[in-house]
Amino acid sequence: MSILSVKNLVKTYKRRKTREILTAVDSISMNIDKGEIFALLGPNGAGKTTTIKAICGLLLPDSGVITVKGEDVVKHRSTALHHINAVLEGNRNLYYRLTPVENIIYFCGIRGEKITRKDAIALLEVFGITDRSDDLVQQLSRGMQQKAAIATTLATKAEVLLLDEPTLGLDVSSAIELRRLMKEIVSDHGRTILLSTHDMNLVEAVADRVAIMNKGRIVVCEKKEKLMKLFTARAYRIRLTQVSEGIMSLFASLEPRDIQKENGFVDFTVDLTNQEVLFELVERVRQSEARIESIEQEQVNFERIFLKYISDQ
Numbered sequence: 007m008s009i010l011s012v013k014n015l016v017k018t019y020k021r022r023k024t025r026e027i028l029t030a031v032d033s034i035s036m037n038i039d040k041g042e043i044f045a046l047l048g049p050n051g052a053g054k055t056t057t058i059k060a061i062c063g064l065l066l067p068d069s070g071v072i073t074v075k076g077e078d079v080v081k082h083r084s085t086a087l088h089h090i091n092a093v094l095e096g097n098r099n100l101y102y103r104l105t106p107v108e109n110i111i112y113f114c115g116i117r118g119e120k121i122t123r124k125d126a127i128a129l130l131e132v133f134g135i136t137d138r139s140d141d142l143v144q145q146l147s148r149g150m151q152q153k154a155a156i157a158t159t160l161a162t163k164a165e166v167l168l169l170d171e172p173t174l175g176l177d178v179s180s181a182i183e184l185r186r187l188m189k190e191i192v193s194d195h196g197r198t199i200l201l202s203t204h205d206m207n208l209v210e211a212v213a214d215r216v217a218i219m220n221k222g223r224i225v226v227c228e229k230k231e232k233l234m235k236l237f238t239a240r241a242y243r244i245r246l247t248q249v250s251e252g253i254m255s256l257f258a259s260l261e262p263r264d265i266q267k268e269n270g271f272v273d274f275t276v277d278l279t280n281q282e283v284l285f286e287l288v289e290r291v292r293q294s295e296a297r298i299e300s301i302e303q304e305q306v307n308f309e310r311i312f313l314k315y316i317s318d319q
């Protein structure tokens with residue numbers, strides 16, 4: 007059974023001036039299993055943060071049902087929300103007038119959990135901010151605040167963690183450290199993570215499943231491996247030699263991209279939707295002066311998968 011279930015979630019906002027209704031989340035459904043890292047991807051304004059806020063009870067949905075461990079987030083709010091903890095955009099889950107250590111102790115405390123100062127410091131150490139553990143949060147840099155916010159969420163025993171753009175503002179080594187930590191808390195502590203992000207490297211590194219959102223809807227929801235496989239079989243990098251002027255016009259209908267010309271070679275990439283197209287391409291080269299030097303399957307790139315789904319809409 008899924009630990010987190012979202013069914014036909016709808017959330018609209020009224021625009022301030024025009025009073026026009028904006029549908030931020032347009033009847034989305036998803037089931038997230040225990041122990042899964044589930045990534046929500048999508049362009050700005052797709053509805054990711056709205057979805058996360060509805061799940062953690064910060065927004066009341068217009069309609070739809072959200073349950074955590076079978077408990078309805080609206081009807082059985084406190085029981086359901088006890089299983090959840092979230093890091094939202096802008097680190098709003100921290101008290102700015104407390105230190106990072108105090109925040110950790112406080113937020114565990116209000117959930118009825120105890121954590122020692124030593125353990126709190128150990129968590130901050132993971133992110134390399136122990137030397138700032140006694141400064142007020144308001145005195146820390148944005149990236150340090152983000153680290154403190156994540157550490158505070160990880161410190162609690164909540165089984166489901168919602169992370170809205172967790173790597174935003176983190177430096178490279180902290181982002182890598184966070185990836186390791188996310189995998190660890192899922193594999194060693196059996197927790198579940200729902201994250202929203204624009205960080206394709208993060209998705210590639212940690213996600214089990216990916217949902218791509220656009221304009222309030224989920225356009226695709228698949229296991230990450232499957233999504234990547236779908237694409238890797240289709241993108242080819244082709245190198246031609248003995249090319250004459252205007253050779254590329256032969257391939258215009260295949261929408262070649264990343265075209266490079268140098269030292270008598272032309273390299274380009276095509277997305278092939280079926281085998282026929284590959285044969286057609288070879289045939290066109292055969293009828294020209296050019297020769298194929300190499301055809302290589304392109305390394306899959308998550309960013310491209312993402313853009314493809316968004317542009318198809």
Ligand SMILES: Nc1ncnc2c1ncn2[C@@H]1O[C@H](COP(=O)(O)OP(=O)(O)OP(=O)(O)O)[C@@H](O)[C@H]1O
Pocket residue numbers: 019020021028029030048049050051052053054055056057
């Ligand atoms: N409080 C609000 N009042 C009115 N409209 C809102 C409000 N919050 C969000 N919206 C609108 O809802 C839509 C979805 O916004 P949301 O913040 O959920 O997107 P997002 O996917 O998180 O985007 P981003 O990647 O930029 O964080 C946007 O059009 C946004 O302008």
Ligand SMILES: [Mg+2]
Pocket residue numbers: 054055056095170
């Ligand atoms: Mg957002």
